[in-house]
Amino acid sequence: MDYKQTLQITQTEFPMRGNLPQREPEIQAWWEEQDIYKQVQGRTKGRPKYILHDGPPYANGDIHLGHALNKVLKDMIVRSKSMSGFDAPYVPGWDTHGLPIEHAIIKNEKVDRHKVGINEFRRLCAEYALKFVENQKGQFKRLGVRGDWDNPYITLKPEYEARQIKVFGEMAKKGYIYKGLKPVYWSPSSETALAEAEIEYQDKRSASIYVKFKVKDGKGILDQDTSIVIWTTTPWTLPANLAISLHPDLEYSVIRVNGDKLVVAHGLLETLQKELEWESYEVLRTIKGQELERATAQHPFYDRESLIILGEHVTLDAGTGCVHTAPGHGEDDFHVGQKYGLDVLNPVDDKGHFTNEAPGFEGMFYDKANKEITQKLEESGALLKLSFITHSYPHDWRSKQPVIFRATEQWFASIDGFRDQLLAAIKEVKWIPSWGETRLHNMVADRGDWCISRQRVWGVPIPIFYCTDCHVEIITDDTIDHVSGVFRQEGSNAWYAKEAQELLPEGFTCPSCGGTHFRKETDTMDVWFDSGSSHEAVLKEREELQWPADLYLEGSDQYRGWFNSSLSTAVATSGQAPYKTILSHGFTLDGEGRKMSKSLGNTIVPAKVMDQLGADILRLWVASVDYQSDVRISDNILKQISEVYRKIRNTLRFVLGNLEDFNPTQDRIAPAQWSELDQYMMIKAQRLLDRVLKSYEQFQFHNVYSTIHNFCTIELSSLYLDISKDLLYTEPSTSTARKATQTVMYEILTMIVKLVSPIIPHTADEVWKYVPGTEVNSVQLTDFPQVDSSYFNDQLEQKWDQFILVRDEVLKALENARKEKVIGHSLSAALHLYPEQGARELLEQFDQLEKLFIVSKVELHQLEELPAEGAISLEGLKAIVLPAEGEKCERCWIVTPEIGQDPNHPTLCPDCTTTVNTHYAHLVE
Structure with missing residues (x-):
């Protein structure tokens, strides 16, 4: 006879090859058809909520690997929470205002914003932003990210802008919003102020000059033939010099060198001798900085005095200990200048060109003026030395061009007004990694006031009016409520489409003078104020969400960005942080640990990975890395991940093949009839379950990955399936021993499919269709199993653990x-x-x-x-x-x-x- 007929040959229609690039879109189309997000939310309705609030990516360009890392991490958390007893809705969002979109319209679309008019320009910006919202939405969905994609939050939507106006109004009501003339980061290339979060540091080559300021009135301490020496790497700021700062407690020496009498810090004499190449010098006298307060020096090329003032910011870290002070071009300069009643001189316009307040340099671009100013210093005999240095310098993160400090009238949020509350709120948050708390604490403790105004048109207008009769600034509960209501109906375009009177409550009069003539503020809000208001505009706006969020998860750069701005607006308006937990991830690097860049040719594009290998491979890579640090990816790494995927898939396929004739409702065998090996495997499966559930809870996805990978390849494939396959093949289908093994295999299979579902959801749902006896059509509509302690048997487990060690040796x-x-x-x-x-x-x-x-x-x-x-x-x-x-x-x-x-x-x-x-x-x- 043909004995093959008496064997239980494994058979399954589940494909051996994943063929993910072709199969995943089919599965996603099925999800769409089923409206799987709605089904999941319907199933979990009424459970305790778990809210992961999405930090909005910027609607500009295709998604990159950092986006993929971020969105997949979020998706794994949301999916695992939905399977862990929570109602975990996910509302994705987009940040849509700001300079990059303006740049794109001007540069790519060749639009002259000054010619087309504000309303038309804003319309073009909105169209551009929404186009990329749809573009990125498709790419995020291709990653397998599950969410309410039909109803995302978008910062340009009227309901969002209306809530943002309320946040601004509440902060103003509490006295946290003010207008002031202060030096801020200014981008000449973008013609607007920038926030700290919009600054990045790059190397820049700058002039390094030592300049003599001749003493005019030495207060009987310094002779007029003496000069005070300053050092600067920004010669262009010298036209704005109004003072020289000394530290009150430092010692300063008057020295004779090369026929000059110079004043420098005593502690820097040896350094300066090398730097300025003095063969020798003679110390004539030494005095304390405070003795020279309010002496004066002559500006090196203008007919005005530079006041000698005292400042604690002066150090011996570099320079001469005598600090060139231009209150219009530096934060420390501004503050110390305020103490001495100095003007805030800013002779540079929005585009970085000198005004007529810098005689001799009018119309010159500030950076080009460095050479002219240095030549003028040399002609006047004031230049001691010129050299060049390369140093880290602030740049506009969008245009990549250097920025300057420039005093302008701006709107500020007074961090000082609620700094203590911010620091207290930080202590109440759970930080993962723990160093995040220290990082944000230090940022908040050290930060100055937040410049929230921008000189652009593509943004949410600052809702302030000015009375043209008495010139007071007007912002009241009534004006805020009315503007918010108008924006909710018509969007912020109404600010530009309507006259001021149309944007004010009917019959409104100036609270100060009773006047009826008004004009509108022309500045827009910092985009960080936009996204930083999302806790109010989304969490409190959407019925399915709640405030505060359980989790914010973004890259580590967001400590100075979204984590920071969200905290500021929330504490200022509500008195507490908008999040219970902050989880941050690192950046993506190539296989050698280098930053990815087009110039190095080492970029990896998510779309290409998905086209070649599939989204589940990319997702499995995300799960494999310790994402709280910077993570590496390369073609070779992805190849290794693909091999791991293949092993897991083949293991699941082998189990499916042995369950073809198994009916879980009829064929289950009670544990009392299981062999010791069956019992041992169920113990190990329960250990696996315990580790994986704890790892999901702690967001340790690399532990989930390694635990499941090791279990599939070692305990399951190399041990249990290897030993059991002969029994499965040769025992009759009615055999109790065979059905017992199938029972254990069925339990382990359903367990693993559920546990991998948050990580590789396409594959999990594909496997689920072949699992016998499933009651729902998607594994996403199930919960994780819970650890069953009744399976544990320490004596049996220890016995078999020891045997496995011996067996491993025998197999060698x-x-x-x-x-x-x-x-x-x-x-x-x-x-x-x-x-x-x-x-x-x-x-x-x-x-x-x-x-x-x-x-x-x-x-x-x-x-x-x-x-x-x-x-x-x-x-x-x-x-x-x-x-x-x-x-x-x-x-x-x-x-x-x-x-x-x-x-x-x-x-x-x-x-x-x-x-x-x-x-x-x-x-x-």
Whole structure:
């Protein structure tokens, strides 16, 4: 007879090859058809909420690898929370205002914003932003990110802008908003003020000059033939010099060198001698900085004085200890200048060109003026030395051009007004990693007031009016409520489309003078104020969400960005942080740890990875890395991830193949009838479940990845499935032992599919369709299983753990024998073991060692019986591998001398003969 008919051959229609680039879009189309997000939310409605609030990416360009890392991490959290007993809605969002979009319209679309008019220009900006919202939305969906994609939040939407106006109004009501003339980061290339979060540091080559300021009134301490020496790397700021700052407690020396009498800090004399190449110098006298307060020096090329003032900001870190002070071009300069009543001179316009307040340099671009100013200093004899240095310098993060400090009238949020509340709120938040708390604390403790105004048109207008009769600034509850209401109906375009009177409540009069004529503020809000208001505009606006959020998850650059601005607006308006937990991730690097850049040619584009390998491979990579630090990715790394994916997929496929005839409602076998191996595997599966659930809870996805990978390849494939496959093939379908093993395999399969679902959702749902007896059509509509402690048996687990160690050693001996061609398949082997006492006692506790070692014969011998040669030394025992004696059973492949004892089955072993006669007699010809 054909004995193949008596074997339970594995069979499944689940494909061996993932073919993810083609199959994933089909699965996503099915999700769309099923409206899987709505189904999940319907299933979890009424559970405790878990809100991960999405930090909005900027609607400009295609998504990059950083976006993919961020969105996949969020998706894994939301999916795992939905399967862990929570209602976890996910509302994605986009940041849509600001300079980059203006730049794109001007540069790419060739639009002159001054010619088309504000309303038309804003319309073009909105169209551009919404186009990229749709573009990025498609790419995020291709990643498999599940969310309310039909109803995202977008910062240009009227309801969002209306809430943002309310946030601004509440801060103004509490006295936190003010207008002031202060030096701020200014981008000449973008013609607007910038926030600290919009600054990045790059190397820049700058002039380094030492300049003499001749003493005019030395207060009887310094002679007029003496000069005070300053050092600066920004010669262009010298036209704005109004003072020289000294530290009150530092010692300053008057020295004679090369015919000059100079004043410098005593502690920098040796450094300056090298830098200025003095052969020698003579110290004439030493005085304290405070003794020179309010002395005066002559400006080196203008007919005005520079006041000697005192400042704690002066150090001996560099320079001369005498600090050139221009209150219009530096924060420290401004503050110390305010103490002495100095003007805030800013002779540079919006585009970075000198005004007529800098005689001799009018119309010149500030950077180009460096050379002219240096030449003027040289002509006047004031220049001691000119050289060039390369140093880290602030740049506009969008235009990549250097920025300047420039005093302008701006709107500010007074951080001083609620700094203590901010610091207290930070302590209430859980920080992952823990250093995030220190990082944000220090930023808040050290930061100046927040410049929230921008001189642009593509943004949310600052909702302030001015009375043209008495010139007061007007912002009241009534004006804020009215503007917010108008914006909710018509959007912020109404600010530009309507006259001031139309934007004010009917019959409104100036609270100060009773006037009825008004004009509108022309500045817009910093885009960080836009996104920083999302906790109010989204969490409090959307019914399915709640405030505060459970989690904000973004890149580590957002400590100075969205984490910071969100905290500021929330604490200022509500008195607490808008988030309970902050989780941050690092940046993506290439395989060698380098930053990705087009110039290096080392960029990896998510779309290409998905087209070539599939989204689940990219997602599996995200799960594999310790994302709280910077992470590496390369073609080779992705190849390794693909191999891991293949192993997991093949393991699941093998299990599916052995469950083809298993009906979980009818064929389950109770644990009391399980073999010890079955029981042991369920213990290990429960250990796996415990580790994975805890890892999900702690956002340790690399532990989820490694735990499941190791379980699939080691405990499941190399142990349980390896040992059980012969039983599964050869036992009849009615066998209790076979059904017990299938029961365990079914439980482990459904467990693993659920546990991997947040990470590789396409594959999980694909597998789920082939799992027998499933009651719902998507694994996303299930919960994680919970650890069942009734399975635990410490004694049995310890016994089998020890056996596995011995088995691993024995497998080494079999592999060695195979390499030396002593045996072929392991079933052709006879294993002679000579264990030490401990190993012997262990092995004697096991029946059917042949099945556990997958050989045809196992004999245990006394250690002293060990032959002089031929044994392999292993841990705890010696082994000899020989070819098994006898013939090979046609059905189970075991080699035994007992083949053919039944003349009706001359090629079968006794066990197979019994099985065939008992269960397959009807097949006998």
